[in-house]
Amino acid sequence: MCFVFLALLEFALVNSYMRKAGKYEKLSKCKEYLTAPILSDTEEFSPLDKNSNRFLQLEFYNSNMGLKIDKLSRFLFPSFFILFNSLYWSYYLWYLEE
Numbered sequence: 816m817c818f819v820f821l822a823l824l825e826f827a828l829v830n831s832y833m834r835k836a837g838k839y840e841k842l843s844k845c846k847e848y849l850t851a852p853i854l855s856d857t858e859e860f861s862p863l864d865k866n867s868n869r870f871l872q873l874e875f876y877n878s879n880m881g882l883k884i885d886k887l888s889r890f891l892f893p894s895f896f897i898l899f900n901s902l903y904w905s906y907y908l909w910y911l912e913e
Contacts, residue, residue: 818896825888832881839874 818892818899822888822892825884825892829881829885829888832877832884836874836878836881839870839877
């Protein structure tokens with residue numbers, strides 16, 4: 816039961832981080848278009864001003880954090896499940912013999 820609860824908790828946490836990353840991605844794109852100056856044909860525009868760059872950093876941080884949690888849980892959940900089952904069944908079989 817504990818493993819199911821922790822899996823749901825991990826899913827909610829990763830989903831929250833990825834949703835935040837998507838929000839910051841949309842904000843950076845909106846900020847990019849809203850702050851774009853009107854330029855002549857010879858001028859170039861860099862879409863990464865200071866504010867949209869901050870949104871991109873937040874997007875990268877949140878998506879990276881979500882992926883780290885997901886990758887870590889891919890290793891930890893099966894490891895703890897195998898450890899728990901091996902301890903449980905070894906104790907159960909040993910106790911049954913006595």
